[in-house]
Amino acid sequence: MIQKQIPWYNPPVMLNLAFWVLFLIILGGLGIFLFSRREERSVVSLAAVFSALGGVFALMGYTFLGAIYLLIYAGAVVVAFLMVAWLVSGRSQGGRSLRWAFVFVFLSLTLELGLILTYSHLTFKKAQAPALKLGSFFLQNYLYVFELTSLLILTAVISSLVLIRREK
Amino acid sequence: MSSFSLFILAALLIAGGIAGFFLRKDLLTMLLSSEVALSGANLLLLVFASQASPTEAQAAVLAILTVAAAEVAVALAALAVVIREKGKATEDIVSEMKG
Amino acid sequence: MSLLLSGVLFPPALGALILILLGRLLSKRSVSWLSPAAVGISFLTSLLSFFLIKGKASLYLFPWLSVGGLQVDFSLLWDPLSSIMALTVSGVSFLIHIYSVGYMGEDPGYRRYFAYLNLFTFSMLLLVLAPNLPMMFVGWEGVGLCSYLLIGFWFEKETAANAGKKAFIVNRVGDFGFLLGIFLLFTLLGNLNFDYINYHANSLAPSAATAAALLLFLGATGKSAQIPLYIWLPDAMEGPTPVSALIHAATMVTAGVYMVSRLFPLYARSGLALNVVAWVGIITAAFAATIALVQNDIKRVLAYSTISQIGYMFAGVGVGAVSAGMFHLFTHAFFKSLLFLAAGSVIHALGTQDMREMGGLRKKMPITFWVFTIAALAISGIPGFAGFFSKDQILAQAYIRSKAIWAIGVVTAGLTAFYMFRLIFMTFFGEPRGWKNAHESPPVMTGPMLVLAFFSVVSGWFFSSFHGWLKPLGYIHLEELPESKEALLMGASVGLALLAIGLAWWIYLKRGKGFHTGFIHKLLLNKYYVDEIYNAAFVIPYREGSRLISRYFDIGIIDGTVEGSGRLTLQGGRLMSFFQSGFLKDYALWMAAGVVLALFVMLGRAL
Numbered sequence: 001m002i003q004k005q006i007p008w009y010n011p012p013v014m015l016n017l018a019f020w021v022l023f024l025i026i027l028g029g030l031g032i033f034l035f036s037r038r039e040e041r042s043v044v045s046l047a048a049v050f051s052a053l054g055g056v057f058a059l060m061g062y063t064f065l066g067a068i069y070l071l072i073y074a075g076a077v078v079v080a081f082l083m084v085a086w087l088v089s090g091r092s093q094g095g096r097s098l099r100w101a102f103v104f105v106f107l108s109l110t111l112e113l114g115l116i117l118t119y120s121h122l123t124f125k126k127a128q129a130p131a132l133k134l135g136s137f138f139l140q141n142y143l144y145v146f147e148l149t150s151l152l153i154l155t156a157v158i159s160s161l162v163l164i165r166r167e168k
Numbered sequence: 169m170s171s172f173s174l175f176i177l178a179a180l181l182i183a184g185g186i187a188g189f190f191l192r193k194d195l196l197t198m199l200l201s202s203e204v205a206l207s208g209a210n211l212l213l214l215v216f217a218s219q220a221s222p223t224e225a226q227a228a229v230l231a232i233l234t235v236a237a238a239e240v241a242v243a244l245a246a247l248a249v250v251i252r253e254k255g256k257a258t259e260d261i262v263s264e265m266k267g
Numbered sequence: 268m269s270l271l272l273s274g275v276l277f278p279p280a281l282g283a284l285i286l287i288l289l290g291r292l293l294s295k296r297s298v299s300w301l302s303p304a305a306v307g308i309s310f311l312t313s314l315l316s317f318f319l320i321k322g323k324a325s326l327y328l329f330p331w332l333s334v335g336g337l338q339v340d341f342s343l344l345w346d347p348l349s350s351i352m353a354l355t356v357s358g359v360s361f362l363i364h365i366y367s368v369g370y371m372g373e374d375p376g377y378r379r380y381f382a383y384l385n386l387f388t389f390s391m392l393l394l395v396l397a398p399n400l401p402m403m404f405v406g407w408e409g410v411g412l413c414s415y416l417l418i419g420f421w422f423e424k425e426t427a428a429n430a431g432k433k434a435f436i437v438n439r440v441g442d443f444g445f446l447l448g449i450f451l452l453f454t455l456l457g458n459l460n461f462d463y464i465n466y467h468a469n470s471l472a473p474s475a476a477t478a479a480a481l482l483l484f485l486g487a488t489g490k491s492a493q494i495p496l497y498i499w500l501p502d503a504m505e506g507p508t509p510v511s512a513l514i515h516a517a518t519m520v521t522a523g524v525y526m527v528s529r530l531f532p533l534y535a536r537s538g539l540a541l542n543v544v545a546w547v548g549i550i551t552a553a554f555a556a557t558i559a560l561v562q563n564d565i566k567r568v569l570a571y572s573t574i575s576q577i578g579y580m581f582a583g584v585g586v587g588a589v590s591a592g593m594f595h596l597f598t599h600a601f602f603k604s605l606l607f608l609a610a611g612s613v614i615h616a617l618g619t620q621d622m623r624e625m626g627g628l629r630k631k632m633p634i635t636f637w638v639f640t641i642a643a644l645a646i647s648g649i650p651g652f653a654g655f656f657s658k659d660q661i662l663a664q665a666y667i668r669s670k671a672i673w674a675i676g677v678v679t680a681g682l683t684a685f686y687m688f689r690l691i692f693m694t695f696f697g698e699p700r701g702w703k704n705a706h707e708s709p710p711v712m713t714g715p716m717l718v719l720a721f722f723s724v725v726s727g728w729f730f731s732s733f734h735g736w737l738k739p740l741g742y743i744h745l746e747e748l749p750e751s752k753e754a755l756l757m758g759a760s761v762g763l764a765l766l767a768i769g770l771a772w773w774i775y776l777k778r779g780k781g782f783h784t785g786f787i788h789k790l791l792l793n794k795y796y797v798d799e800i801y802n803a804a805f806v807i808p809y810r811e812g813s814r815l816i817s818r819y820f821d822i823g824i825i826d827g828t829v830e831g832s833g834r835l836t837l838q839g840g841r842l843m844s845f846f847q848s849g850f851l852k853d854y855a856l857w858m859a860a861g862v863v864l865a866l867f868v869m870l871g872r873a874l
Contacts, residue, residue: 023177030184030204034191042197046204053207056177060214062226068233073207077240081200084244087251088196134230137223142231149234156238160245189855198851263849 019059025052039085040098043078047105050074051112058116064131066116070109174215181208195250195257199243206236269326271319272343274312275353276396278305279360279389286382295377302381303364306388310357317350322739325398332401336457344398344461347737351593352395352525355600359517360388362715366608367509369711370615376420380507383420387413391518395525400449400459403526407445407490410519411438417514418506430502437499441489448482455479461529465742468532473539480533480540484547487523492574493551493581498798500574504566504620508611511566516573516607517600524580524596528589531742535587545585549665549672549679552578554795556682560689561791564620565610568690572646573603575679579661582672588664590734590743595657597733598726602645602653605719609639612708612716613694622693624701631705634713636695638720643691645723647684647764653727655761660730660745663756667746673756680760685767692775 029049036042050073058066138146185205192198210229217225251257282305286298293301316324324345332339345353364384371380390413394406412435419431453459455475456467468476487493492500492515503515514520527534527544534541552575559571576599583592612635613628614620629636645652648659658680666673707713737743748756790796846857 019173023173026177027180030180033197033201033204034184034188039194039197042192043200046200049204050207053181053211056174056211057214060174060218061222062214062229065214065226065229068230069207072233072237073203077203077237080240080244081196084247084251085196087248088194088256133223134226137227141224142227145227145231149231152235152238156241160241163242163245163249186859190852195851259851262851 022052178211269324272326278308283385290378343396366715417510427505430505434499441486445486465532477537491523512604512607516603548578548581583661586668591660598653602642602723605642626697627699629695656727681763684764688771
């Protein structure tokens, strides 16, 4: 629908542009991460990095992977790190700016996710490894890997719980 | 979005991750930078493996991602214990296995 | 029929086994019945076999060794020679077992004693009934072991423990020669059965036969206490007296003579070996007799006497008169063990072994006195008693082959009579010197002594039957002497003996005290200082050499190497710990460096 109405609609150019934007975001995020004094800021900047990276993956054609990156890395890992960072420094020192940053991040994440899901057909390589094919691949060729990783997750869960336990 | 620029991006991510590991003083950000480096490696893997078999490439990266997530869980738990015991988690706190 | 032979060998073994394993559970009474009974059965079976088995018999038990070219079977041989030995061994052992019930009655190690005694009897019978050298060696070692165990029976006493060790070690030296002899014979002949060796002895080169014979004889000097390996026997007197009677008078020490008699064709093939045997024998006889002259310990006198008498046996065999030598072995078993048992009777009553503290026991211990006298008369070669016949035969045969040997033999006979009666006069006559109460021994002890006394008289009368019995062996013959010459020789030795007895009577009874002529007396009393010489020549150099090697080689080099490698590892570890700073970042640095290096290598290879 949009294709016909927007004049500057030119998929290759737009995708290239998107890529370079993401590239810059990653660069900037890394910079902040490396040189920031405040741990909280470092961690949050990395949220941007990961989400941009997810976008890059999606642009390459790996839409599933990109979505996963967004959900897991930007969504879970960074949050976990943030919570541990709060453990060290007491509660957050960000105050209002942090709250705004959170909102921004949340919104951008959602936007990005939506974009990926909607325009997956617009990526550079047409539907590289669609999720369906991926599923059957895992269950046929990579079965052992699949099972082992599930074992690994289980072990990780149990170990982290055991580690955290306070000695009576 | 050529392979070359993707390759550069991957290299930057990896370098950034390693640099972060050495530049930072607290364990938390050190850990995080190792994650960054790992992601860079993921990208690298994808770039090169796409030529051969895209499905397998994505599957491999997903497996790596799983491992990374599990590792983060355990590492954070250990970190939390260190913080609880010692108060802070800087690099010199856990140097008891000296010699 | 040959199955009977198992009844000869196995009862003592069974007895020993039971006593060793279950001894603690048995009462003293059961032990007193079981142990002698085991040997008694052995003796009765020997007797039965003696009468029932004509000629040779062998009992095959099981194939023992089959290694390389060596085939040795475990079997028992019953022939004229082994039958005589088996009878003597089991008979005398039986009597001594009974005697021991009385002698060792109070001893806390009662059960252990009888276990060892049974084990000894078994080993000795094995030695005697063996048809080949390896089996004989098993018995040889077995009696050596039991000798050690029994000499050192009262092991809490340091002198006894040392005596046991000395006996075993000296024996070992001899056994070394014995083994080398066996090896040589195997190399030469390929078969170690006595029949085979004797049959093929003449196919050997004389030098080879000499070598083998002399090596085996070295073992014999150890076991039978001849020069140069006799030194353990006097010390062996530390053991209980019945042990001395059985092992060091009648049986074990005669094993060497038996061995030489068994392999006589081998020795005959080499004239040199036979000469060596004869001369070593007669010189040892004289040598030991001189030492016996001045000893004050009653058992020491008898020990040296034994060494001396065995020398006679070797001399007899060495001059070619195997039957004479064996006959002396036979009679000697009776009167020598009797002498020891009687001495034991005295020791048991008085509690001392020193003759200077005895005297006047004749009235208090009449039975002991009379049997002692009978045995002394026998050993002195007084006509009518056993020793006369056996010793005389040896001397007569010696006269024919070598006048020199005969002369030494006669002089020794005189010395023998002298020291024997010196012993009797000092112990049983004169005034009591120090002891308070003495009583005769109980019947369980006097009984065996009387039996032995009977045989000490009677056994001598059967020389011609003895000689005839051994004839089938093939290498038994005696030279003939004209009647007159023989009578002359007899007269000479008997006359000398009587003279010696008279001299002893005069010195020790008439004059009341012995005579001590300074230097010579000291020399003899200290056994020519042989033990001290051996100590300086062998023991000390060996010990100091070992100490040196231990210090420089064992501790210095070997320990040094081992410790050195340990130290090296430690240093290496210390070097490595340089890398272990404990710092996470340092580890990461090394990892990164490694990765870069690997990358470069890979790149280099690709390009």
